[in-house]
Amino acid sequence: MEYLRVSEAQRVVLESVALLNAESVGLEHSLGRVLAEDIRANRDLPPYDVSAMDGYAVRSADLVQVPVTLEVIEDIKAGDMPSKIVQPGQCARIMTGAPLPQGADAVMRVEDTQEISTQLIQVVTTIKDGHDVRPQGENMRNGDVVLSAGTEITPGVIGILATVKITQMQVYRRPRVAILSTGNELEAINAPVDMNKIPDSNTYALMAQVQALGITPALLGIARDDPLELERYLRLGLEYDVLLVSGGTSVGVHDYVRPTIEKLGVSMKFWRVAMKPGHPLAFGVLHGAAAGEEAKQRDAFVFGLPGNPVSSMVCFEEFVAPSLRRMMGHARLFRRTVSARLAHPLKMRPGRTEFVRVQLTHDDAGYVASSTGTQSSGVLLSMARADGLLVMPSDSTGLAAGAQVTVQLLDGTAYQHETNIRE
Ligand code: AMP
Numbered sequence: 001m002e003y004l005r006v007s008e009a010q011r012v013v014l015e016s017v018a019l020l021n022a023e024s025v026g027l028e029h030s031l032g033r034v035l036a037e038d039i040r041a042n043r044d045l046p047p048y049d050v051s052a053m054d055g056y057a058v059r060s061a062d063l064v065q066v067p068v069t070l071e072v073i074e075d076i077k078a079g080d081m082p083s084k085i086v087q088p089g090q091c092a093r094i095m096t097g098a099p100l101p102q103g104a105d106a107v108m109r110v111e112d113t114q115e116i117s118t119q120l121i122q123v124v125t126t127i128k129d130g131h132d133v134r135p136q137g138e139n140m141r142n143g144d145v146v147l148s149a150g151t152e153i154t155p156g157v158i159g160i161l162a163t164v165k166i167t168q169m170q171v172y173r174r175p176r177v178a179i180l181s182t183g184n185e186l187e188a189i190n191a192p193v194d195m196n197k198i199p200d201s202n203t204y205a206l207m208a209q210v211q212a213l214g215i216t217p218a219l220l221g222i223a224r225d226d227p228l229e230l231e232r233y234l235r236l237g238l239e240y241d242v243l244l245v246s247g248g249t250s251v252g253v254h255d256y257v258r259p260t261i262e263k264l265g266v267s268m269k270f271w272r273v274a275m276k277p278g279h280p281l282a283f284g285v286l287h288g289a290a291a292g293e294e295a296k297q298r299d300a301f302v303f304g305l306p307g308n309p310v311s312s313m314v315c316f317e318e319f320v321a322p323s324l325r326r327m328m329g330h331a332r333l334f335r336r337t338v339s340a341r342l343a344h345p346l347k348m349r350p351g352r353t354e355f356v357r358v359q360l361t362h363d364d365a366g367y368v369a370s371s372t373g374t375q376s377s378g379v380l381l382s383m384a385r386a387d388g389l390l391v392m393p394s395d396s397t398g399l400a401a402g403a404q405v406t407v408q409l410l411d412g413t414a415y416q417h418e419t420n421i422r423e
């Protein structure tokens with residue numbers, strides 16, 4: 001099998017995964033989910049023309065010649081309904097959000113008036129019809145689609161949902177994700193320390209990456225490099241929507257993951273990607289038993305991630321996270337990128353896309369990226385310190401200090417439509 005470019009492998013993965021079905025969720029638990037239905041306004045908002053200021057509801061025609069003295073006929077607070085019609089030479093004291101009385105067509109700010117008595121004010125400036133008035137339906141019109149299916153639920157969106165009184169809504173389901181580590185050398189987190197063993201960190205780093213997407217994964221534990229034991233674990237893992245298995249996907253004699261998942265009916269889409277860190281990465285699909293669209297929703301996906309701790313995390317970022325986000329209905333699948341200047345030269349071997357762990361600082365000219373240290377795929381500390389992954393194009397032989405680079409941000413929840421990876 002050929003080595004795929006990162007972008008080709010991403011395309012294969014994203015074409016394979018399908019949007020999951022919808023489920024109902026309450027407003028309080030909807031943050032970060034994606035709407036699976038259109039939401040319509042249930043009224044005009046504001047329900048009538050209202051004042052945008054504390055001031056006086058006036059007839060703009062009265063203010064063509066200023067200064068002018070107006071009679072104050074009533075006080076209208078937010079929540080009150082006006083009881084009088086404003087006639088020529090009259091005005092009404094009005095508070096922000098209160099309905100504009102009949103006859104008035106503009107609001108004069110308090111600051112631009114002079115109180116002569118409680119019943120009389122003097123106005124010294126002219127204003128136009130509609131000034132400081134929030135027209136009926138300015139926010140939304142009854143029946144309009146205010147949020148369409150596919151909208152990610154942010155705090156602002158939650159405000160809109162509350163405005164239209166939606167307490168329960170349809171959102172795309174979250175995939176059920178299982179995580180499995182493999183290797184005879186691995187030591188479970190609760191096992192006594194054995195100097196001859198390697199602590200299993202992948203289970204937990206991957207767990208956290210999955211959690212960061214709003215999904216609680218199932219931790220299957222550690223399978224030994226034994227075909228029968230592995231088969232048992234993998235069979236269990238394939239009952240989930242997505243199985244992440246790390247280690248054992250290479251071509252070593254004890255790397256049983258690929259042959260075993262194939263034996264279980266998974267069709268392998270690829271297992272070689274020209275990237276560093278990140279090799280070897282396997283991806284396969286276990287097709288659902290049902291027919292048509294429902295079958296697609298029942299497909300199970302397996303990512304055979306590299307055992308090396310940094311490689312498995314980078315593969316998660318580039319392939320697994322975008323897939324999980326697509327399944328949950330997101331349109332923005334990829335980490336947000338920023339443009340930065342390199343603080344120091346970087347050497348590189350062409351032929352594969354490299355992801356360099358960097359720290360970002362900021363100066364007057366923008367972001368500055370510098371390596372977080374040893375870039376070996378086994379050194380998790382340089383990943384733990386990283387703010388982002390600098391993406392080196394596969395044809396690059398290196399970069400000088402000051403070169404413009406693209407960095408994928410690792411923190412936060414901001415995602416974008418395009419990868420901005422140049423290969
Ligand atoms: P493998 O892909 O199985 O050949 O593993 C590559 C390297 O990653 C080896 O040094 C493993 O010890 C290490 N490794 C594999 N799985 C894990 C894990 N779950 N946690 C930490 N290191 C691991």
Ligand code: MG
Pocket residue numbers: 182183184247248307
């Ligand atoms: Mg192994």
